[in-house]
Amino acid sequence: MVVDKPDALDDSQLASIDALHALHDALLPGTVANALRTDFFRECWAGCDLAHIDRRTLRHLPTIDKESIRAAGEAAQNREGVVCNDVLTSGTTGNPLVTIRSDREQKFIEQFVTRQLLNKPVRRYLRGLHFTNPYHGHLISVPAPIHNHRISVYDAGSFEYARRTLLHSHKDADVAEQCSVLSGLERCLRAFTLDTMARYPEGFPPTGLRLVVSYSQYLTRKWRQRFQDTWRVPVIDGFSVSEVFGSANQCLQCGWYHFEPYVVPEVLGAHSGEVMHEGAGLLALTALYPFQQAQPLVRYLTGDLVEVTHAASCRPGTTAILPLGRARYGVPEPGSDAWLLAPSAILEAVDDIAEVKRIARFADVEQVTDPYAIGHPKYRTSTAHGKADALEVKVELALAREVSGQRRAEIASDVMQHLAQGNIRLQGALRKGTVSLAVDCCDDVRPDMISQAHSGGVWSPA
Missing domain, CATH: 3.40.50.12780 (ANL, N-terminal domain)
Structure with a gap:
C-alpha cells in the first residue's frame, strides 16, 4: 500500500x-x-x-x-x-x-518487556507450535504472551507429534485450547511442510492456526506459497x-x-x-x-x-x-548505487528448477525423507570485465549428469529469460551492450549462500 x-x-x-x-x-x-x-x-x-x-x-x-x-x-x-x-x-x-x-x-531486556506486558494484560495466552533453532547456542530470553509447544526437527517422531498437537485441543490454565501460531526456522518448516504434504496429498485437515512465522533463511515465493497452501494461513517472515x-x-x-x-x-x-x-x-x-x-x-x-x-x-x-x-552475491551496476541483479532475484530464478543440485539439510534425520528437496540450490554468480570494459555476468548451475544436453539448454534459456525480464536495469544494460549475461550448466559448483540458517542468526554475515 x-x-x-x-x-x-x-x-x-x-x-x-x-x-x-x-x-x-x-x-x-x-x-x-x-x-x-x-x-x-x-x-x-x-x-x-x-x-x-x-x-x-x-x-x-x-x-x-x-x-x-x-x-x-x-x-x-x-x-x-x-x-x-x-x-x-x-x-x-x-x-x-x-x-x-x-x-x-x-x-x-527481560524486565523492560515484562513491564510492557503488564501494561497490556491478556486474559489468555496464545498457544503456539515452535520448531527450536538447532544451530544457535546462546539465546536471549524475551517474555511474550504465548505458550509454545517446543520441538526439534531432530526429535524422533516430532513431525507426527506436531500434527497431532495442531489438530487437537489442549487444557492449560489461561492458555488458548488450540495452536494459532506455527513458527520456526524456514528450513525446519520446509521439512515439516513437505512431510505433511506427502502424508496428506488431499490437504491437511483444518486447524486453529492463524499464522505461520518463518525466519533465518530467505523465503522464496514458491515456498511462501507452499506454506500458505498447506497450512491455509498467512505467512510472516522475520529478519x-x-x-x-x-x-x-x-x-x-x-x-x-x-x-x-x-x-x-x-x-x-x-x-x-x-x-x-x-x-x-x-x-x-x-x-x-x-x-x-x-x-x-x-x-x-x-x-x-x-x-x-x-x-x-x-x-x-x-x-x-x-x-x-x-x-x-548480487551484481551492482558499476559506478552507481544501483543493482543489476539482487541476490534474491538469482535465487528466485533457479529455486524452482528440479534438476538443479541441492545441498542436503538434516541428512541425518530419519523423518526427513528427502534432505535434498529442502536444501539450497547449487549455483554461483561471477562477474568479470570484458571487451570495451563491458561487464560480463555469468551464472553457473550445478545439474545432475543424467540431464540431457537439450534439457540443459532449455534450463539455461529459462534462467536467462527470467533474469532479464524481471530486472529492468539489467534489461537496459543488455540492450546498450554494457553488460553481457551467460548461464552455464556444470556438474558441481561451490554455491552462493545468500542467507544462512546455521549462523546463529537470521541472515548472518559470511
Whole structure:
C-alpha cells in the first residue's frame, strides 16, 4: 500500500511514529557514550563531533563492519563488572565472529518487556507450535504472551507429534485450547511442510492456526506459497542478525518489514555511502543502549542488501525494508548505487528448477525423507570485465549428469529469460551492450549462500 498523504493515517499511528523517533533521539546519546567506553570506538571516532548525536546526525559517524569488529576483539567490548555470554556467528566461511551479551543487559531486556506486558494484560495466552533453532547456542530470553509447544526437527517422531498437537485441543490454565501460531526456522518448516504434504496429498485437515512465522533463511515465493497452501494461513517472515538485539518482521498489511524500536536502521548506497530513503542499498544497524551494552554496534554494516522505503509502507516516515540477500552475491551496476541483479532475484530464478543440485539439510534425520528437496540450490554468480570494459555476468548451475544436453539448454534459456525480464536495469544494460549475461550448466559448483540458517542468526554475515 502506498500512502500519498501522511495525514490520511489515523492519529494513533502518527503518534506511534513520533514516539519511535523520540525514543531513538533519546537513546542515541547514551548509545554513543556507551560505545566510547571501548578503545575501538574511541579510535574509530577520533575527530568526530559527538556533541549532538540523534537520528538525523547519526549519518555523520563512520560505518563499521564485521571484519573490524572481529579484528578488535575485546577492544570493542565492555566487559567490566558483568558476566558475558558468547554469541557465535559462523556464516559461510566457518570463521566465526564472536560477540557477547552481558547479564546486565539481558536482565534489563527481560524486565523492560515484562513491564510492557503488564501494561497490556491478556486474559489468555496464545498457544503456539515452535520448531527450536538447532544451530544457535546462546539465546536471549524475551517474555511474550504465548505458550509454545517446543520441538526439534531432530526429535524422533516430532513431525507426527506436531500434527497431532495442531489438530487437537489442549487444557492449560489461561492458555488458548488450540495452536494459532506455527513458527520456526524456514528450513525446519520446509521439512515439516513437505512431510505433511506427502502424508496428506488431499490437504491437511483444518486447524486453529492463524499464522505461520518463518525466519533465518530467505523465503522464496514458491515456498511462501507452499506454506500458505498447506497450512491455509498467512505467512510472516522475520529478519535479524545475531549480533544485534532488534529484528524486523514482515507486515501483513503492506508487505514491508518494520524494525523493532530497539535498533536504528539505515540503508546506504553501495557506491556513494550516502543514506538512501528509496531503492536498494546496504543495511547498517545501530543497536541502542541499554538494550545492547557489552557489544556496542553503531552504524554496523550487516552485509545485507535490502530495498528500502520511507513512503510506500503503512508507516511512512520510518525505515521499512525488503531483504534481498547477502550483498556479496548480487551484481551492482558499476559506478552507481544501483543493482543489476539482487541476490534474491538469482535465487528466485533457479529455486524452482528440479534438476538443479541441492545441498542436503538434516541428512541425518530419519523423518526427513528427502534432505535434498529442502536444501539450497547449487549455483554461483561471477562477474568479470570484458571487451570495451563491458561487464560480463555469468551464472553457473550445478545439474545432475543424467540431464540431457537439450534439457540443459532449455534450463539455461529459462534462467536467462527470467533474469532479464524481471530486472529492468539489467534489461537496459543488455540492450546498450554494457553488460553481457551467460548461464552455464556444470556438474558441481561451490554455491552462493545468500542467507544462512546455521549462523546463529537470521541472515548472518559470511
